[in-house]
Amino acid sequence: MTALTLSTAAAPGLxxxxxxIGVAKGDKAPVVAPGAEAVDKAYDGRLAGVLETLGASGAEGEVTKLPAPPGFKAPLVVAVGLGAAPGKGGAYDAEALRKAAGVAARTLAGTKKAxxxxxxxDAAAVGAIAEGALLGAYSFDAYKENGKNGKGNGKAPLAEVAVLGGxxxxxAHKAAAERATAVAEELNRARDLVNxxxxxLNPEAFAAVAQAAAKEHGIKVQVLDEKALAKGGYGGILGVGAGSASAPRLVKLSYTSSKAKKHLAFVGKGITxxxxxxxxxxxxxxxxxKCDMSGAAAVFAAVVAAARLGLDVNVxxxxxxxENMPSGSATRPGDVLRMYxxxxxEVLNTDAEGRLVLADALWAASAEKPDAIVDVATLTGAMMLALGSRTFGVMANDDTFRSAVVEASAQVGEASWPMPLPEHLRKGMDSPVADIANMGERMGGGLVAGLFLREFVGEGIxxxxxxxxxxxxxxxGPFGYTPKGGTGSAVRTLVRVAELAASGDLA
Structure with missing residues (x-):
């Protein structure tokens, strides 16, 4: 795990x-970003020209390496692109700092300290740099020969990050660093689960991971096994898991604060x-x-992060x-499930299974009358067709809340887009034999799935x-602070939503 420190030391003696260091795109030539003054001075103020000669432009994701000047204890300078330079007196965008820090961490894999x-x-910049570096340093080598010592792929993750100027x-700086550490470590744990x-990682194993983390961080946990699910009438979860030798689970994680005035429920799809x-x-x-449990991983990580941060909100x-598998005991197209x-x-397609497990969990969450529910799921290929591979869709039964969630995602650097729930699409899920079918019109399939889920949210929530x-x-391939494989998508948005609820600023 990459260590993080703040340092006021001068760069030459460290x-x-x-x-x-950072380099940005100027109007005509690259611009050396603040923080690199000592390096620039050692180059007699000509560092920007040297970098340009080496091909640097300051574009986002760009990396330029050069020997450290005489008198520096570090042997190497790594200049990372920040994108367009801000206007006079302006500050660099937090996401630009995150991405640059992440690119540097990936570039320096195999080294001990950067x-x-x-x-x-300000403190926000400290947090962004720290978070980007810790996320960019992530690697998943558990299944490679020699595992985490790095010999499996030749390079161990960057071991230590010192944020100069922190x-x-x-x-404020210390709090920003602590927040970045908690969020990044839990997001990286979500990535581990996805990978x-x-x-x-079957349902039972995932539940065991959640139980261990809950014990470590003072979170109350309840696990419903297949017998408890049957007794409780959780027909959706049981129906999806019926074809697998690995029985389903419903895990409830409860973080509470004595100062909380709001209660949020996060619901995650966990098809292992x-x-x-x-x-x-x-x-x-x-x-x-294997990534179809990413929603549950995000919810798990967000609850643990909220506990580590001690947020004044109940989550x-x-x-x-x-696990959704075919077998003689599996749910068939045409079967009817009685939900919680x-x-x-009426199940018309057993590959539309995520909405079935979420429906049971949404109703269970609704029974506690939280102030708001947010569910997270790798739910539809239709959403990928609509928004691509880097943006998630946000639907809601309240436009103001939908806007608040989209704004929260923007604040932490996660790309999202507000999506509608057109009422005319609901009719396509009418069933002649059941209350509703799990499939509707093919066009707008992501929105149809959202409409299905809305049916299982308690009234007034x-x-x-x-x-x-x-x-x-x-x-x-990896980019910015995002690795190949599991990304931990939505973890930071959920944490931000919880922070806003804690401070009374969530619409």
């Missing part, structure tokens, strides 16, 4: 493997492997389906865990649905 001399205008005795092969069930996925669509996390709410659902099917799993 013992490190590299000094990380000193980050990026622009630090004042360890400044309360874990499904033969090692999705074959499609009897409606089997075609070849080429199964290989990454209950619901992890709806099941009492409603019946504010609710939002995050469809993270696109950004939850990165099948391409």
């Amino acid at each position: 013992r490190a493997d590299a000094i990380v 000193a980050y001399a990026l622009p630090v205008a 004042k360890p005795r400044d309360k 874990t092969p499904p033969n090692d 492997y999705d074959s499609g069930g009897i409606s089997l996925k075609p070849a080429g669509h199964n290989e990454t389906m 209950t996390g619901w992890l709806a865990l099941a 709410s009492g409603k019946t659902v 504010t609710w939002a649905h995050l469809d993270i099917a696109g950004p939850a799993f990165n099948e391409g």
